[in-house]
Amino acid sequence: MIQLDKKQTCTGCHACTTKCPKQCITMISDTEGFWYPQINKEECIDCGLCERVCPIITPIKFEDPFNPVAYACYNTNEKVRLASSSGGVFTLIAEAVLKQGGVVFGAGFDEDFNVCHQCVERAENLDKLRMSKYVQSKIGETYREAENFLKENRLVLFTGTPCQIGGLKAYLSKSYDNLITQDIICHGIPSPMVWEAYLAFRKKSAGGCAARRIAFRRKDFGWKRYSVSISYGNDTEYRQDLTQDLFMKGFLKDLYLRPSCHACAFKSIKRHSDITLADFWGIENILPEMFDDKGTSLVLIQSKKGKALFESIEKDLVCQNVNMDEALKYNPAAIRPAPIPKNREVFYNRFGKELFDKIIHDLTKLSFKTRVRTAAVKILNKLGIKEQIKKTLKK
Ligand SMILES: Cc1cc2nc3c(=O)[nH]c(=O)nc-3n(C[C@H](O)[C@H](O)[C@H](O)COP(=O)(O)OP(=O)(O)OC[C@H]3O[C@@H](n4cnc5c(N)ncnc54)[C@H](O)[C@@H]3O)c2cc1C
Ligand code: SF4
Ligand code: SF4
Ligand code: SF4
Structure with a gap:
C-alpha cells in the first residue's frame, strides 16, 4: 500500500487510484490545493498494485x-x-x-x-x-x-x-x-x-x-x-x-x-x-x-x-x-x-x-536594487551605451 513520506514524491497522476481493485483510494486536496491519494485501510487488501503502477x-x-x-x-x-x-x-x-x-x-x-x-x-x-x-x-x-x-x-x-x-x-x-x-x-x-x-x-x-x-x-x-x-x-x-x-x-x-x-x-x-x-x-x-x-x-x-x-x-x-x-x-x-x-x-x-x-x-514586487538597475539599463539603452550597460550589470 502506498505510503507517502514526502509530498515531492507524488505528482497526483491518478494511476494508483485508477488501478486499485477495491476502489479504496480517493484523491483528496491538501491545504495547498493539490490532490494526493488517501487509502481506506479497512477496504485495502494489501495487493500492492498501487505501488506497482x-x-x-x-x-x-x-x-x-x-x-x-x-x-x-x-x-x-x-x-x-x-x-x-x-x-x-x-x-x-x-x-x-x-x-x-x-x-x-x-x-x-x-x-x-x-x-x-x-x-x-x-x-x-x-x-x-x-x-x-x-x-x-x-x-x-x-x-x-x-x-x-x-x-x-x-x-x-x-x-x-x-x-x-x-x-x-x-x-x-x-x-x-x-x-x-x-x-x-x-x-x-x-x-x-x-x-x-x-x-x-x-x-x-x-x-x-x-x-x-x-x-x-x-x-x-x-x-x-x-x-x-x-x-x-x-x-x-x-x-x-x-x-x-x-x-x-x-x-x-x-x-x-x-x-x-x-x-x-x-x-x-x-x-x-x-x-x-x-x-x-x-x-x-x-x-x-x-x-x-x-x-x-x-x-x-x-x-x-x-x-x-x-x-x-x-x-x-x-x-x-x-x-x-x-x-x-x-x-x-x-x-x-x-x-x-x-x-x-x-x-x-x-x-x-x-x-x-x-x-x-x-x-x-521588485527589490529596490533591481528597480534601480532596470531604470539604469533603460536610460543607458536609450543612449546606446552598451559597454556601460555590461559594466553596470556586473556590479
Ligand atoms: C503547465 C504548463 C507548463 C509549460 N511549461 C513550458 C516550458 O517551461 N517551456 C516550454 O517551452 N513550453 C512549456 N509548456 C508548453 C507550451 O506552453 C505549449 O503547450 C506547447 O508548446 C504546445 O503548443 P501548441 O501551440 O502546439 O499547442 P496548444 O494548442 O497550445 O497546446 C495544447 C496542448 O497542451 C496541453 N495542455 C494544456 N494545458 C495543459 C495542462 N494544464 N496540463 C497538461 N497538458 C496541458 C493540451 O492537452 C494539448 O496537448 C507548458 C505548458 C503547460 C500546460
Ligand atoms: S501513482 Fe498515486 S502516489 Fe504515485 S504519483 Fe501517481 S497519484 Fe501519486
Ligand atoms: S507537472 Fe509533472 S512533469 Fe511537470 S514539472 Fe510537475 S512533476 Fe514534472
Ligand atoms: S494495496 Fe491494493 S487494495 Fe490496497 S490500496 Fe493499494 S491497490 Fe488498493
Whole structure:
C-alpha cells in the first residue's frame, strides 16, 4: 500500500487510484490545493498494485531506444497558429489522429473553468484542448477511458505533462501499437485551489459577472508578450499581459507549483512520450527566419511512432531541423526543475487570510536594487551605451 513520506514524491497522476481493485483510494486536496491519494485501510487488501503502477515508486522503462531529434516548426494555418500557445503543432497531430478514426485526450476547462482531462472525438471540438492552461489538470477517469478505447482497437492520442504520460504508461503496464503519446516541456503546474481563488477575485472585480471564455495566451500583443484574457457574460473583457496579470506573476515566480515539480522525476531530453512539444524560446537568435512573433514550436521526436506521425503532418508545417543543444539553450525547464523560492511558504501562510492581489503584489514586487538597475539599463539603452550597460550589470 502506498505510503507517502514526502509530498515531492507524488505528482497526483491518478494511476494508483485508477488501478486499485477495491476502489479504496480517493484523491483528496491538501491545504495547498493539490490532490494526493488517501487509502481506506479497512477496504485495502494489501495487493500492492498501487505501488506497482506508481511511476515514482516503480519507475517505468523506455519503450523505444530512439535518440530524440529537434525541429523548429509552425502550422501553415495562421488561424490555428494564432489560437494556439506556440506554433499550433498540437492541432495538426490531433487532427491526424482523428482523421484515422482515433480519439484525443488532453487538458480542457469544465463549465466552472476547473482544468480537467477530457476526450475529443471530433475536429470541431479540438478548441477545448487547444492552448496551455497553467493549472494542474485532473486526470479523473481518463486513463481507464483511454484503456477501453485501446482495447477496442481505436487509435488513441493521449497528451499531457510528462508525469501524466508516465502515469498512463505505468497504469497500462503494457505497450499498445495504437497508442500515441505527446507531452510538453513542463515548467511545473500551479495549484487548482489558487486558480479558483484567482477566478473568484476576478469575478468580484467584474461586478460578480461569471466568466464565459478564458485564454491564458492571447497573442494580440505577440507570442512573446502573451496576455491572459477573461471574457464575461456582460460582454466585457479583462486583459493583462504575462508581466501584469496576478495569477501569471505568481506562477512565473513559482509561488504555487506542486511540490513534485520542484523535484521532478521526468526532466530529461529523452521522454516516455512519442512527441514532445514546447515553445521555441530564443528562436529569434537561432533561426531568425523562423521568428515572426506569431508562435514557433519546438518539437522533439521521441520514437519511431512519433517520427511516422510527424512525417505525415510535415506538409502542413514550416519546419527546420535544429541541433539539440541549440534547441534547449533557452528552455532550462526541459531538464532542470525550478528551485523552491523562499516566498512559497510565505505565500501559503498568507493565502486565504489576506486579499489575493495584496499577497501577489507584496511577493512579486521588485527589490529596490533591481528597480534601480532596470531604470539604469533603460536610460543607458536609450543612449546606446552598451559597454556601460555590461559594466553596470556586473556590479
Ligand atoms: C503547465 C504548463 C507548463 C509549460 N511549461 C513550458 C516550458 O517551461 N517551456 C516550454 O517551452 N513550453 C512549456 N509548456 C508548453 C507550451 O506552453 C505549449 O503547450 C506547447 O508548446 C504546445 O503548443 P501548441 O501551440 O502546439 O499547442 P496548444 O494548442 O497550445 O497546446 C495544447 C496542448 O497542451 C496541453 N495542455 C494544456 N494545458 C495543459 C495542462 N494544464 N496540463 C497538461 N497538458 C496541458 C493540451 O492537452 C494539448 O496537448 C507548458 C505548458 C503547460 C500546460
Ligand atoms: S494495496 Fe491494493 S487494495 Fe490496497 S490500496 Fe493499494 S491497490 Fe488498493
Ligand atoms: S504519483 Fe501517481 S501513482 Fe504515485 S502516489 Fe501519486 S497519484 Fe498515486
Ligand atoms: S514539472 Fe514534472 S512533476 Fe510537475 S507537472 Fe511537470 S512533469 Fe509533472
